[in-house]
Amino acid sequence: MADLTALEQLVPQVRRDILRMVHQVNSGHPGGSLGCTEFFAVLYNHMMEINEGFNMDGVGEDLFFLSNGHISPVYYSILARRGYFPVEELATFRKIDSRLQGHPTTHEELPGVRIASGSLGQGMSVAIGAALAKKLNKDSHLIYSLHGDGELQEGQNWEAIMYAAGNKVDNLIATIDWNGQQIDGATEDVLPLGDIGEKFRVFGWDTVEIKNGNDLASVVGGLEEAKSRTGKGKPVAVMLKTVMGNGVDFMMYTHAWHGKAPNDEQLATALEQNPATLGDY
Amino acid sequence: MMKYTDQGKQDTRSGYGAGMTELGRTNPKVVALCADLVGSLKIQTFIDENPERFFQVGIAEANMMGIAAGLTIGGYIPFTGTFANFSTGRVYDQIRQSIAYSDKNVKICASHAGITLGEDGATHQILEDIGLMKMLPGMTVINPCDFNQTKAATLAIADWHGPVYLRFGRPKVANFTAPDQIFEIGKALTMQDGTDVTLVATGHLVWEALIAAENLANQGISAEVINIHTIKPLDEEALVRSARKTGCVVSCEEHNFLGGLGESVSRTLAQHLPTPQEFVATKDTFGESGTPAQLMEKYGLNNKSIEAAVLKVIKRKAQ
Numbered sequence: 001m002a003d004l005t006a007l008e009q010l011v012p013q014v015r016r017d018i019l020r021m022v023h024q025v026n027s028g029h030p031g032g033s034l035g036c037t038e039f040f041a042v043l044y045n046h047m048m049e050i051n052e053g054f055n056m057d058g059v060g061e062d063l064f065f066l067s068n069g070h071i072s073p074v075y076y077s078i079l080a081r082r083g084y085f086p087v088e089e090l091a092t093f094r095k096i097d098s099r100l101q102g103h104p105t106t107h108e109e110l111p112g113v114r115i116a117s118g119s120l121g122q123g124m125s126v127a128i129g130a131a132l133a134k135k136l137n138k139d140s141h142l143i144y145s146l147h148g149d150g151e152l153q154e155g156q157n158w159e160a161i162m163y164a165a166g167n168k169v170d171n172l173i174a175t176i177d178w179n180g181q182q183i184d185g186a187t188e189d190v191l192p193l194g195d196i197g198e199k200f201r202v203f204g205w206d207t208v209e210i211k212n213g214n215d216l217a218s219v220v221g222g223l224e225e226a227k228s229r230t231g232k233g234k235p236v237a238v239m240l241k242t243v244m245g246n247g248v249d250f251m252m253y254t255h256a257w258h259g260k261a262p263n264d265e266q267l268a269t270a271l272e273q274n275p276a277t278l279g280d281y
Numbered sequence: 282m283m284k285y286t287d288q289g290k291q292d293t294r295s296g297y298g299a300g301m302t303e304l305g306r307t308n309p310k311v312v313a314l315c316a317d318l319v320g321s322l323k324i325q326t327f328i329d330e331n332p333e334r335f336f337q338v339g340i341a342e343a344n345m346m347g348i349a350a351g352l353t354i355g356g357y358i359p360f361t362g363t364f365a366n367f368s369t370g371r372v373y374d375q376i377r378q379s380i381a382y383s384d385k386n387v388k389i390c391a392s393h394a395g396i397t398l399g400e401d402g403a404t405h406q407i408l409e410d411i412g413l414m415k416m417l418p419g420m421t422v423i424n425p426c427d428f429n430q431t432k433a434a435t436l437a438i439a440d441w442h443g444p445v446y447l448r449f450g451r452p453k454v455a456n457f458t459a460p461d462q463i464f465e466i467g468k469a470l471t472m473q474d475g476t477d478v479t480l481v482a483t484g485h486l487v488w489e490a491l492i493a494a495e496n497l498a499n500q501g502i503s504a505e506v507i508n509i510h511t512i513k514p515l516d517e518e519a520l521v522r523s524a525r526k527t528g529c530v531v532s533c534e535e536h537n538f539l540g541g542l543g544e545s546v547s548r549t550l551a552q553h554l555p556t557p558q559e560f561v562a563t564k565d566t567f568g569e570s571g572t573p574a575q576l577m578e579k580y581g582l583n584n585k586s587i588e589a590a591v592l593k594v595i596k597r598k599a600q
Contacts, residue, residue, distance in 0.1 A: 056354060115350060115354075116383045122343075125348050126379055129349060129359075133353075136312070155343075159339075160344050
């Protein structure tokens with residue numbers, strides 16, 4: 001098992017970043033960001049082989065694509081704390097003239113971001129294209145992507161899911177953040193998704209389930225298992241069971257904090273539950 | 282009279298296919314994608330010669346646009362292929378976010394544009410695509426006039442960094458420009474000098490404008506014919522220079538008069554040199570089934586329509 005000490009330090013700090021960023025501009029999406037903190041921490045600091053500096057083409061390194069772009073706070077925090085850009089820049093989130101737009105974009109040339117996302121359902125197609133480019137370049141590195149569960153309601157995903165299996169895009173690990181919540185309520189109430197893993201399998205994918213996506217050891221184990229399944233003729237989907245709002249007790253188990261920022265008092269409570277470890281921006 | 286002659290009728294989509302064949306042999310970064318319309322897009326030779334650089338995505342255009350965006354990450358130059366209707370309206374949001382806003386070097390190549398698609402009817406005849414594409418920040422919009430120019434444009438866009446919409450058509454039409462021309466993106470071509478009226482034409486309407494100009498010459502009217510193969514960025518300087526000389530303009534396009542070349546011309550002239558203008562274009566309508574010639578006649582898109590518009594605009598100039 002990997003040494004998780006550094007990741008255990010990182011996670012509460014990223015949660016603080018998320019909470020402070022959305023609080024500062026009274027907007028943004030803390031719920032899904034908090035739920036995916038462990039995933040991002042493991043992905044960028046344990047799983048991915050990343051070159052120094054940032055090159056858009058990303059030849060010779062693993063690449064990640066965020067499809068559910070609204071969870072930009074966790075993405076930006078992880079990128080900054082991984083060294084893509086100064087941590088202090090997190091203070092510009094959603095402000096005028098910032099590279100940290102409400103939803104991620106390449107347009108402001110923020111290092112680490114390779115595609116704009118926000119309008120849902122497009123990221124898997126992009127990830128497949130990047131995976132095909134890796135194969136053409138004879139580059140054995142992997143493509144990772146993250147998608148919301150509610151996002152699978154967008155039909156383009158199923159075009160992409162069909163394509164990736166049919167064309168043996170086996171250098172792709174697409175993770176589904178299965179938190180069961182979307183803006184208007186539980187996914188099962190808004191538009192039931194059924195057994196997402198079974199759907200992927202029926203479409204020809206290999207799947208790995210991470211039953212506790214907010215437990216670092218489980219995420220490490222699950223993503224390592226997913227990596228071991230690559231290169232075998234099938235794309236790999238990871239069913240990452242998470243709790244939206246994880247790490248802040250009053251934000252958990254509800255869709256209420258999908259796209260809402262805490263007030264001053266709520267922020268103070270939330271930060272108490274996530275003590276600073278690496279220093280605030 | 283006319284310095285251009287028809288070298289034999291060919292479809293502009295075959296010009297695209299010929300360009301892709303050449304790119305397949307000369308540019309290893311060019312890859313092609315198609316949404317179940319290989320025969321229509323004329324890219325079989327590219328596929329036969331470069332099977333590893335071709336991606337058949339099936340009837341899934343949204344996925345095609347996303348995959349194309351992803352292929353640029355790694356250094357490839359993707360050329361997507363399907364009908365103009367399915368290349369634009371169907372996938373507008375995918376183009377907007379994953380290609381245009383993401384600054385991806387994707388070439389959106391669109392066949393069967395306009396009403397000359399013919400018998401399939403209005404579901405397939407898009408007359409709004411130029412407008413949709415020119416509205417996107419950073420998008421280059423190209424609509425070549427014949428086989429040779431389409432081939433030249435296909436080669437040129439591979440060397441142009443940034444998203445491009447390349448529009449061409451289905452029917453066999455006059456092939457009248459030079460076979461080995463150099464295609465300069467954004468550069469208007471003055472096909473014929475004139476002094477009384479400027480015909481600003483794009484795509485299939487350039488040939489019609491040349492015929493109209495010849496007929497008008499027989500009536501003592503000297504028409505300047507400008508081929509606007511690049512609608513965005515528009516060669517505003519050439520346009521204003523000609524309008525200053527002739528004093529009136531007729532824009533000619535196989536597209537709705539809302540959002541097309543004509544409106545770009547109007548905006549340019551309104552800003553720099555207000556000039557009377559008439560529009561040869563469809564007038565906020567869908568098309569219908571028919572032969573290309575019948576449809577061009579019914580919807581006022583042929584040389585006769587251009588002549589009528591010229592007579593009208595010249596009168597306005599006199600006032």
